[in-house]
């Protein structure tokens with residue numbers, strides 16, 4: 001059966017994508033950001049997921065104010081990069097996993113989460129930037145390392161879903177994946193944030209104290225986070241800080257107790273706080289993922305990394 005083995009939280013700052021595309025990753029300003037993802041890429045190469053579910057938000061690329069689904073699941077066979085105003089990013093077309101995506105859609109809709117099913121969609125920086133950060137730069141004529149199921153969440157027009165709703169959708173996705181008969185190792189991304197505001201009198205707002213508390217609770221006590229009302233995100237993390245609710249879908253899809261195996265936080269990147277975390281399910285998840293390595297080996301590896309690495313405050 002399929003199993004979600006780990007969750008990844010990552011900001012999806014568009015300027016990070018531009019830095020990759022324009023060859024600026026070695027410039028001191030950007031090297032500070034990219035160096036924080038080197039271990040993550042190593043982790044991803046070791047983990048070798050069969051499928052990634054990526055929770056992100058569309059930034060008026062595939063959708064517009066004409067149509068704003070709260071939760072939209074990509075069930076297509078492929079998702080081309082969107083033209084966000086200066087041509088599509090030079091990244092490969094994202095290959096989907098229609099069979100698993102359709103299974104998730106059926107399972108969660110029958111569990112009373114009314115997803116929008118999307119059979120044709122482009123994907124913007126909200127998804128492709130975290131893919132670059134975790135998979136590295138991939139030539140546009142090559143292939144991403146694994147298929148991806150996009151899950152777009154409305155955080156651009158009020159009202160976005162509550163943190164509790166997001167967490168419970170994650171729970172439903174977990175159940176859906178675990179009822180899929182094929183032996184697939186799945187990872188799930190929550191993207192966006194952390195604190196940032198891109199317009200208005202508070203443009204440039206960053207609240208590192210809030211961000212770090214969010215990461216701490218995401219790892220150890222996510223129930224504290226599901227109660228946070230929208231207005232607190234807006235007040236404490238800025239207008240665009242509401243993107244952080246998407247990380248709760250990722251967290252809801254994991255076990256109650258997880259191993260935090262990596263964390264990175266740096267400010268600023270294009271006026272945004274960059275946050276990143278990797279959470280692995282306990283041995284149960286590692287065992288299910290053991291088609292490439294024995295469970296004991298994977299558990300030993302997880303234990304060795306349980307000493308959380310914290311890079312830059």
Ligand SMILES: [Fe+2]
Nearest residue numbers: 012126192243
């Ligand atoms: Fe965003």
